[in-house]
Amino acid sequence: MSVLIKGGRVITAADDYVGDVYAEDERITLIGESLDVQADRVIDAAGKYVFPGLVDPHTHLDMPFGGTVTIDDFESGHVSAAFGGTTTHVDFCIQPQGTSFGDALEQWHAKREGKAIIDNGFHMAVTDLRDGGSLEELASLPEQGVTSYKLFMAYKGALMVDDETLFRTMQVAADTGALVMVHAENGDAIDVLVKEALAAGHTEPKYHALTRPPETEGEATNRAIQLARVAGCNLYVVHVSCRESVEPIALAREKGWDVWGETCTQYLFVDCSYLERPDFEGAKYVYTPPPRAKENQEVLWGAVRGDVLSAISTDHCAFLWNGQKTLGRDDFSKIPNGGPGIENRLHMIHEFGVRAGRVSLNRMVELLATNPAKLFGLYPKKGTIAVGSDADLVVFDPERKVTLSAATHHSKVDYNLFEGTEVTGTPEVVLRRGEILMEGDELVAKPGSGRFVRRARFGEELTSRAAAVM
Ligand code: URP
């Protein structure tokens, strides 16, 4: 199968030119001006942008959490991702306590089998180094292409680890070259605040934010940075939501320490007042860290513009409002934590980042594709448009207007965080390894065609040849 994408405006993190992109057997083999080649399929991209397929480094598909399971599995989540221009994601394999890492990985591989449409890797979420996983087994994961370890510093009594587990994992990462990712919140302090709020009879969704003040995120971010320094590992702070967490990351990066961070689309748009929406609608915005006071949004835009934060992910962790979020109707601490977003990251950042003049097109591609690919061992196979890279491509119509809505999105979730938002610009054709996944409003991809990607270690490149021998 060969594809020629003709006359589009090709935009990578570094380049911006009008040209043709030709792909054969899954990879880009030629890029040039007015290429004189035959192809099985020619796509006229005149007046359109051509982006590399986007990479989402933070998602939770088919994940047991909060007494239920996230509503999007590896099929519905992937369809939704494809319609938003995302062709690769890295999902969290959660080690059930008392289970080995190998068994956890087996469970997560089974979840994607026969369903996957886009390509994906796994991070290993370490929950237990005593009764389940061993340090030796943890150290062997990068050989299987699982080159990042995630630790939750919150969710006491569920996923939270103590500082010993965090630090020991960091020491293993320093040896193996894996990247350590942290959910940075002080879970002990939050647990006290939640108990106090409930004892005082405060049960509404807004108490989700009031019991997780930004200082608890700032403290944990700083703690993780300092411990990573002692252990000598590379650190990535997920879903940064506020000034208190941006500042220690900025300081660390200024000093040249090996620290990176991401924010997520929702923190740039949703503020804590959404939690007060009547009739339990506020529960739609119960994700963690919580939506913050509005002034944090400009802090986050400044951080993504200035490279304090290197990526924007979605943290797609979708629960139905009706039937799942309602588990916490009488107690905010029982509302499953998480929000949807895998489909609308590009829509929102293009509209309110690029079109509003906050970030350039190149920087948008860097934040949504190239940096996630580089940080998570997927580059240059993924995350750019270059000869030899996978033909993961988004032909984007910058003129077409769409309204974001649960009525039209492809996730199974029954609400949209950005309901009713009008944007100009949407993917028109999305290709993964040269195969068309969606075109216009039609899904073309077949479930089971997405592949597991064995990722390179932090700082190493993932070429097709390297991927084949790993
Ligand atoms: O509320 C959230 N973010 N749920 C998903 C788990 C996590 O903390 O990332």
Ligand code: ZN
């Ligand atoms: Zn988290």
Ligand code: ZN
């Ligand atoms: Zn998450």
